[in-house]
Amino acid sequence: MKDLSLHLMDIAQNSTHAGAHRVDIVLAAESETRMLVLTVKDDGKGMDAEFLARVTDPFTTTRTTRKVGLGIPLLKLAAELSGGSLEIDSEPGKGTFLRTGFRLDSIDRIPVGDIPGTIAALMTAWTDIEWTLCLQSAKDRYEITTAEIKEVLDGVSIGNPAIAGWLAESIEEAMTNVFGGILDEIAEGS
């Protein structure tokens, strides 16, 4: 069973393959609804309604004019198994917005996994894309953008080998600050 960070890698790669210039990722624990919500928004090439229907439900349609993968259906299944859901809004030429929610307290919720590793890999591997990550809970909020990183780097590439480690460590700390004690798998910081 894949953890959320591996699903995120897959979803974000869909955005990079769609030619996105901007990708915004938000992971939020909502205290009122008791949901963990992941959203990924891109300005890539988008999908039309007919194709979108097949992408989320590959088994309910018969037409196989174009290959559809399993990335989105497997994430949707994982969300639904925890009592959550997955929805996608997309417009050809405009972009795509994917939102998936997991019941925070469900024993069937997949663990978040190595979110810092995934984000560090994405931000340092696709250096032309402007990435934003936002982590949010009732406790704290954290945001990091490649735009602000690039500004500090002043010409040094964000793909420089030294950057990925710093990024992963920064986000690891933020995960503890924002989700420590809220998600079972993340211990409260000292």
Added chain:
Amino acid sequence: MKSLKDLEAIREKAKLELSLRETTGKTRVIVGMATCGIAAGARPVMAAFNQELQLRGIQTASVSMTGCVGVCRYEPMCDVIDPNGEKTTYVKLDAEMAKRIVAEHIVNGHVVYEYTIGAAEKQ
């Protein structure tokens, strides 16, 4: 809290190292990162390449990703493209192998033949 201040220090170090070395073209490492590659552990391989390059202060190499290469049985895999354009494909990688590729191939210029796709296909 890790801050952008730490990043400034990293930047200064990188600039210094960049200026010390003549920039004779870059080596590019491209890790296959499709869904199948992740399942087979491409993310730690990419992290290991970055860590080892940083550890050795190598500024003349970059690590990036590509999508599915279509040969899942060889994942995780990567291409190392030398400054002269020569391409070597390494297959069935793990973090330790990535470190050795940095040491032998990227630093010393010797292809690690036993990890290449050619060696794997002979088996």
